[in-house]
Each structure stands twice: as C-alpha cells, then as structure tokens.
Amino acid sequence: xxxxxxxxxxxxxxxxxxxxCFTLAGRAYALDVDVVREVIHVGxxxxxxxxxxxxxxxVSLRGATVALVDTPQLLALxxxxxxxxLALVIARQHRTMCAITIDRVxxxxxxxxxxxxxxxxxxxPPEIAGFLxxxxxxxxxxxxxxxxxxxxxxxxxx
Numbered sequence: 616x617x618x619x620x621x622x623x624x625x626x627x628x629x630x631x632x633x634x635x636c637f638t639l640a641g642r643a644y645a646l647d648v649d650v651v652r653e654v655i656h657v658g659x660x661x662x663x664x665x666x667x668x669x670x671x672x673x674v675s676l677r678g679a680t681v682a683l684v685d686t687p688q689l690l691a692l693x694x695x696x697x698x699x700x701l702a703l704v705i706a707r708q709h710r711t712m713c714a715i716t717i718d719r720v721x722x723x724x725x726x727x728x729x730x731x732x733x734x735x736x737x738x739x740p741p742e743i744a745g746f747l748x749x750x751x752x753x754x755x756x757x758x759x760x761x762x763x764x765x766x767x768x769x770x771x772x773x
Contacts, residue, residue, distance in 0.1 A: 631728075634747075635703065636721035636755055640692055643721060643755040645747065650760045652706040654720050657683065657699065667770050674714060676704065682713040682770070689715070689766055690742055690758075705767065712767055731757070742766070 634645035635654075660672040660683055669688040673680050683702060687694040702714035726747075732754075733745040744759040 631726040634724050634726050634755075634757065636724055636749075637703065637717040638719050638721060639686055639717050640694070641718075643749060643753065644717075645724070645755045645757045646703070646763070647760045648723060650705055650707065650764065652704040652711060655702050655704055655714060657702050657714070657716070660698070669770055671698075671716065674702075676711070676714070679711070681711060684713050684715045684767065684770065686715045686717060689763075689770075691740075705763070707764055712764070713770075715763075715767075 631647055633648040635648050635651045636643060636645045638644070655674075655676065657674055660674055662672045663670055663682075666672075669685050671683045671685040671688075674683050675681075681704065685694070686692070686699075699716035699718060701717050701719060703717055704714045705712045724747075730747055731745050732747070734743045739745075742759055742762045744757045744762075746754040747757055749755050
C-alpha cells in the first residue's frame with residue numbers, strides 16, 4: 616500500500632514489511648513481497664502476434680499460460696541484448712497476473728521505514744517509490760507496486 620507524502624516527494628510505502636531484491640540491467644531493485652508469488656526459471660517462450668512491445672511472449676507455469684513481460688521495456692529502462700532467464704511471478708489478490716523478467720534474485724529483506732528515502736517528484740519517475748541503502752553502501756531502488764500493477768493492467772493481459 617502507498618500513502619501520500621508531502622514536499623513533492625513520491626508516495627511512501629506505508630504497510631511494507633518485506634521486499635524481494637533483484638537485479639535488472641546491472642542495478643538493484645526491490646518490490647513488495649505481497650505482489651510476488653514466486654521466482655521461476657523461464658523455459659520456452661512462445662511469441663504472441665500483435666502483442667504490446669512489452670510482452671516478450673507467454674510461458675507455461677505448471678500447465679497455465681502466463682504472459683512474460685519484458686521489465687526493461689515496461690519500465691523504459693535500457694535493454695541488454697540477451698534474453699533474461701529468470702522472472703518474478705506477479706500476483707494481485709492471490710491471482711497470477713504475469714511474470715516480469717529479471718537478471719537475478721538478491722534475496723528478501725525486511726523493510727526498515729527509518730532507512731527509506733522517498734523519491735522526489737518530478738525528478739524520479741512514478742514507478743520509483745524511493746530508495747533503501749544496501750549492505751554495500753549503495754542504494755536499492757524500491758519500485759511502487761501500485762504503479763507496476765497499473766502498467767501491467769495497461770498491457771491488457773490478465
């Protein structure tokens with residue numbers, strides 16, 4: 616859940632408890648565990664004709680067909696030339712929506728509100744809720760689950 620904040624800052628996560636940390640295009644990102652159902656190895660990807668550019672295709676997940684979303688394309692990040700072999704299965708209200716590509720999982724960390732640095736608008740894009748320091752003296756970019764789910768909804772894959 617995202618709560619509003621003041622001074623042009625991004626909304627700050629109000630009820631976050633844990634985050635799944637992962638890398639994408641050489642950067643560390645985090646997403647609320649409440650929207651991540653599982654991590655999967657991407658097997659065969661079947662192309663979907665006339666699909667939006669962000670849809671890499673569909674994959675089989677225990678017999679169900681799941682849309683595979685190219686995360687850099689969805690979030691307008693630089694895209695490397697190679698296909699990603701891992702994905703986070705994204706769910707809303709316990710229903711699988713899609714899988715988003717990632718490079719690797721770093722782990723699950725507890726969200727420490729006192730350490731959270733809210734993103735400033737308009738400097739940061741809306742998909743970035745803010746940042747958390749990591750153990751390597753760097754910053755992990757915390758993605759807004761609300762904005763991510765809205766972007767997925769716009770792809771019209773449910």
